Amino acid sequence: MDTINRRQWLKNSLATSAGLSLLPLNVFSETDTAHTRKNQIDNNDSVRRLLYNENHLGPSKSVEDIIKQVTFRSNRYSTFYEYDANALKQLIAEQEGLKPENVLLGHGSFEPLIWTATHFGSKGEQIIVPSPTFDVIGLFARKIGANVVPVEVDSDFKMNLTEMESRINPKTSLLTLCNPNNPTGTAIETDTLKSFCRMVSDKTTILVDEAYIHFMNSWKEKSMAPLITEGKNILITRTFSKIYGLAGLRIGFMLGPESIIAEMEKKFTLGFPGNMPNSLSVASAIVSLKDDAFLETSRNNNTKIRKEFCNALDAMGLNYLGSEANFVYFDVKNFKPYKELMLKNNILLAGGWPTKPNWARVTMGSEEDISFLFDKMKGKKWL
Numbered sequence: 001m002d003t004i005n006r007r008q009w010l011k012n013s014l015a016t017s018a019g020l021s022l023l024p025l026n027v028f029s030e031t032d033t034a035h036t037r038k039n040q041i042d043n044n045d046s047v048r049r050l051l052y053n054e055n056h057l058g059p060s061k062s063v064e065d066i067i068k069q070v071t072f073r074s075n076r077y078s079t080f081y082e083y084d085a086n087a088l089k090q091l092i093a094e095q096e097g098l099k100p101e102n103v104l105l106g107h108g109s110f111e112p113l114i115w116t117a118t119h120f121g122s123k124g125e126q127i128i129v130p131s132p133t134f135d136v137i138g139l140f141a142r143k144i145g146a147n148v149v150p151v152e153v154d155s156d157f158k159m160n161l162t163e164m165e166s167r168i169n170p171k172t173s174l175l176t177l178c179n180p181n182n183p184t185g186t187a188i189e190t191d192t193l194k195s196f197c198r199m200v201s202d203k204t205t206i207l208v209d210e211a212y213i214h215f216m217n218s219w220k221e222k223s224m225a226p227l228i229t230e231g232k233n234i235l236i237t238r239t240f241s242k243i244y245g246l247a248g249l250r251i252g253f254m255l256g257p258e259s260i261i262a263e264m265e266k267k268f269t270l271g272f273p274g275n276m277p278n279s280l281s282v283a284s285a286i287v288s289l290k291d292d293a294f295l296e297t298s299r300n301n302n303t304k305i306r307k308e309f310c311n312a313l314d315a316m317g318l319n320y321l322g323s324e325a326n327f328v329y330f331d332v333k334n335f336k337p338y339k340e341l342m343l344k345n346n347i348l349l350a351g352g353w354p355t356k357p358n359w360a361r362v363t364m365g366s367e368e369d370i371s372f373l374f375d376k377m378k379g380k381k382w383l
């Protein structure tokens, strides 16, 4: 497929899936239900998905190629061949300077996050989470009876690490962080985070969700994964859904100390090799990890579009947070009419969450998506 056809195909398939069964994940509040959105976008075939922080460039060409090659093996469980789950664990381990025993694969990173909530919260333990954040762990842990303690970000929207540490007590089993954070897009300064993790992981297990870390320059230096080799009590989650453009294939992983990974693997997968993530997603993840060029293109493209987006916000005099991810969180003054305006123009986005009820989060789509969005904002007096 040449680039133009591929883009058109991508656009068509996005539009179809959005029109048919878009179920927006609402981790933050009950306000934007799938139902209301779907009603408003029904019968439209060109929806701009600036909602889920997906990579608008699509998966890489190497993924398209490998899927063609491995589809014929779909009759087999994904074991004992070149692109099986063990090969993926091995590759992740090599790239992170860890062992395959430090890696737990899941269907998206969502699955390891839910497993973590279960593992650390099912006996009524205390789990400390930042707020706001993409709080799968807190949501799930509450359901199973854990005492979830949210700690609000400070006035600069930075995670309040001091306050989080001060809430640790003997019942605390886990403290979670997200870096860069969703929905703010802000990141914690690396040395600050490192020394926090080093010190505080002696008191409780720390999980750092690094779903968006690849969008940062020199991201490897900013990851907390090396602390695992130092023997620290740290868990890291990563996903192929964001910069790698594989959200629909549902694959992600957790890194952690061998003892925790072994316990969780035994508990949640029974160690059954055939139940690893499916062969297409595993093979796609393997080729993606080897495709540095795609990663770089995606990162550079995101940085450029994000800069243009922020320049446009500056020109309109709207407040926003400096983002290190593939979305920007900004003040639209009144979220309700803003969202209505966007939906009328088939733009899907998120926001209206309690901490900042009039702020919106927009995923960095294509340049065309972004200029379309600003075009619709132009001349609106309330903005």
Ligand SMILES: Cc1ncc(COP(=O)(O)O)c(C=O)c1O
Residues within 6 Å of the ligand: 052, 053, 107, 108, 109, 110, 111, 134, 178, 181, 182, 209, 211, 212, 238, 239, 240, 241, 247, 250, 251, 252
């Ligand atoms: C911070 C963060 N972590 C984890 C996830 C889960 O993504 P996935 O299950 O696709 O890996 C998301 C999804 O948007 C996210 O924003």
